[in-house]
Amino acid sequence: MHFSKIFQLLLTPVALCLCAVALAQPPRGPFVVSPRVLPDKKVTFSYLAPGAKDVRLAGGQFGANNVQMKKDSIGIWSVTVGPVVPDIYPYNFIVDGVSVMDPANVDFFPNERFKASLVDVPGFTPLVHAMRDVPHGSVSYEYYPSAQGTIGSLMVYTPPGYDKNAAAKYPVFYLISGTTDTEETFFKVGRTNLILDNLIAEGKAKPMIVVMPYGNVEARIAEQKGGSKPADPMGRESADAMARMRNFADDLTKNVIPYVDKAYRTIPSRESRAIGGFSRGGGQTLRTAFWNMDKFAWICCYSAYLPPSEMDNSFQSIVANPDQTNKQLKLFWVGVGTEDFLYNDTAGFLNYLTGKKIAYKSMITGGGHTWMNVKTYVANTVPLLFK
The missing domain is CATH 3.40.50.1820 (Alpha/Beta hydrolase fold, catalytic domain)
Incomplete structure (x- = not known):
């Protein structure tokens, strides 16, 4: 059998597997980065929801409670608030009246009830809770x-x-x-x-x-x-x-x-x-x-x-x-x-x-x-x- 035919036969199962994996994955939307802490300590929050009618930011502990967000042409809602006093704060989004965490953010508030995300606004000089170049426990x-x-x-x-x-x-x-x-x-x-x-x-x-x-x-x-x-x-x-x-x-x-x-x-x-x-x-x-x-x-x-x-x-x-x-x-x-x-x-x-x-x-x-x-x-x- 010709080498190219053997290679094709070997490749076919691999291709089928990759195709199956691809079909099993949910469709991916645009990549969203949220939150983004800017150099002046303003913070931009973003949330992908093309089908939503209303998205708001709930961040009352840093003065941004029920703030209306704006949707762009591909369905990403965003708002920039602040400057925010450096610290760590909980926040979440209100999507058509439903409270949700920020799916783009891995940091969250451990709690039996509410599930808020966390935004860490670093100080111009390191705060006492900041990660520093010191020995760590x-x-x-x-x-x-x-x-x-x-x-x-x-x-x-x-x-x-x-x-x-x-x-x-x-x-x-x-x-x-x-x-x-x-x-x-x-x-x-x-x-x-x-x-x-x-x-x-x-x-x-x-x-x-x-x-x-x-x-x-x-x-x-x-x-x-x-x-x-x-x-x-x-x-x-x-x-x-x-x-x-x-x-x-x-x-x-x-x-x-x-x-x-x-x-x-x-x-x-x-x-x-x-x-x-x-x-x-x-x-x-x-x-x-x-x-x-x-x-x-x-x-x-x-x-x-x-x-x-x-x-x-x-x-x-x-x-x-x-x-x-x-x-x-x-x-x-x-x-x-x-x-x-x-x-x-x-x-x-x-x-x-x-x-x-x-x-x-x-x-x-x-x-x-x-x-x-x-x-x-x-x-x-x-x-x-x-x-």
Whole structure:
């Protein structure tokens, strides 16, 4: 048989396979780049939707809420906004009334409910959460035996050099996200690993392990046992909310901490253990710490509070002997923004602590109940820990 005929016979199956693959693929539209951060810190957002009648940008946290986008001749909707104050912000598109993520952007906000995309607007000089040319730690996904036979999930940051010195042991900072957030949020939105990398490189923070747990124990149990995710409690101080707070505290102290102390080179003492959290995670922080003063000596509360009535009724041991409490706590830190919907309650909590002579440090910023503020609080508290 002639060589060209043999080659043709060999090529035919390959061609058929390639044709089948091509037919199996959905048609590709024009290539879209979104978002694009311009040198002047304006940002262009784009979305391909030739058949849409109306597309809007929802980016309220950087001042671009419900902004009309314009469609070009090939069906790409775009808008340029700003300049935007450098930071990391969530956004999404509203397409004919339906909220959607940006399909051109791989960065997203981990959350149980909304699925927003993230835009990172870098500073003219690097911000504290920026990727810099410094030694970097590692972030790992971990799974541990949790409540009712379920498997819990964690994110664990280990500092630069952790793997190089097998004899070194480290203090641990347990860091808890807010309502509907996941164990990934402090990592992907809060950029806690990069903040730690940068502060450690500058000599402003001690090398430490940071453990980021998932705060919704009930949702995980329901998911793994075939149930439906329970609705949020009716009220922050309701009996249901308090039961869930207790369940989280038990999971952290009885399951997470023993797992981490066994799997990582920790210093397993209260003086080398800190706890912090944002929003619901801040409430979990305060209650878990006050219920377990033998386990935590450092408390960092971001945009959260406890009602004076709860302090009086449930934590009398904390407020009745302020000298003892102040001696036990090496740091009690509370931060909140003036536009935060929890500002008044948090301010009342700080005034209560002052009246009870409980020592604390506070930071009042502008802005609201946002992860922009959370990054600021983490960057300001980490240097204070384990000193």
